[in-house]
Amino acid sequence: MPRSRAWTGHRYVSAVSAIVAERLVREFKAVRAVDGIDLEVADGEIYGFLGPNGAGKSTTVHMLTTLMPPTGGRAVVGGYDVVKDGPKVRELIGAALQEAALDPFLTGRDHVRLQASLHGLSRTERASRGDELLERVGLTDAADRKVRTYSGGMKRRLDLALALLHGPSILFLDEPTTGLDPQSRNALWVEVARLAREDGVTVFLTTQYLEEADVLADRVGIIDFGRIVAEGTPAELKAAIGRPTVQVAPSDPDERESIVKTLDRFGSPVEAEPGRLAVRLDAGYDLADVVRALDNERLKVMHLELDEPSLDDVFLAKTGHRLEGQADAQPEPVGA
């Protein structure tokens, strides 16, 4: 029987769900860190879980990876309930959590051997699989060096290799590129995309980085204060916010009010950078209309730009505040 498939917007994935959460809740004393999350991740999909620090991303990952029991709701990963069938879930999943979780006094190869033996791989399998993964993440040359000599990017790559050692079909990545330089970040993106597309691994990725979700994820769930506020493909989410925004910097501060009145004819005012004015264009209007109107009114502007909606705009529209600017803060702690 052919496997049923679903179109994500740019590729097909299985329509079978690898991860299902229903009204998932996690409370810590007075704090409800995860407040009733419903989500489904298809087999082979890359699902981006986007939100600021403290939104509940890592807590959700800890529940889905069986490290923490939910206080309400349920979750099924790989067909197994995370509470009742924890050991079976752990056989199917790999996880690279927020901390790289490496012993600085062991070498990369030591880590691989330890992890492989804990997963019950035979001695031959440990060696061959270990070498294969170290090569895949580009750490063959550094494998026999102690981890304390590794850069941040190298540690993350080793972390990913360890998560993949036992051949999981579902991979959880909790802010895998936080603190990495752009080059290391791109390298990790390439590997994650390859895992999903070539190996069919389902990837559940939490991130604070809009670009990461935009580039990597087939679908994105936006979480804030423990709740999913929006979900869909990046294109769907941006289209739902819809219209582009025109941003204008007046040349003459005295003309500011006139420019505001002109812009108001074409859409609704939105938050702009300091000293600028912005309007989200209504359907039927475009940048040329705005330029013509400003010209007709003989209003001078220093700067004019057209912004397509971004995931940050989606976040702003759904939550009332921006996500960008929070991405370089300290990693989100798990629980209270």
Add this chain to the structure above:
Amino acid sequence: MAFALVFPLFFLFVVSSGLDPVSSLPGFPADSYVDFMFAIPFVHGALFTALNSAIELGRDIDTGFLNRIALTPARGIAIMLGNLAGGVALVMIQYCIYFVGGLLMGAHFEAGLLGVPVLFVLAALGAVAIGAAGMTVALRSGSPEAVQGIFPLFFVGLFLSSMNMPRNLIENSWFQWIATVNPVSYLIEGLRSLIVAGWDLETLAIGYGVALGAIALALSVSARAFRARMTRT
């Protein structure tokens, strides 16, 4: 490990050299102070090594390494016992070195060859009890620094025992009382009995009983702390 090897032997050398005249006290149970103190490196070694293992566990929790292990099929009890077993394996190597070092310093071992494993096992049980207690602190705090912080408490517990003087010769009544209720005294006396007296089965049995009792208590507390820390389903 270097510190755990050097300090106990250094301590033995210094105190047994400087305090040998104490062995002339009427009623002193050993012919020389080095014989009397020969048990102490085994207790020191147990303390240093067991607490180091607990510090490493605290570090594993702090860095998230325990979460990595929690995601494997490894059973919780195996993780706990593995941590303790690692400490015991290390401490056994140390015990061999202390034993030879003590003999080179002029100590005598009355229990003979058969007494050596009995000595090592009793001392190792002490290491397990201390290790389990340290593990509890590591699991509850998730911090290697917190485990380091309790080290002075253990050291004070050692000194407030019959470590330096037999209980019946401690003149100060409150010190003698503390040494009498301190379970460490009985562990030390059990070890010491093999060195000084040979086969004093009653003292040996009490030492083993106290060690096993301490292990039972410490392991039950640390198991509860482990379940609270590793909340995986």
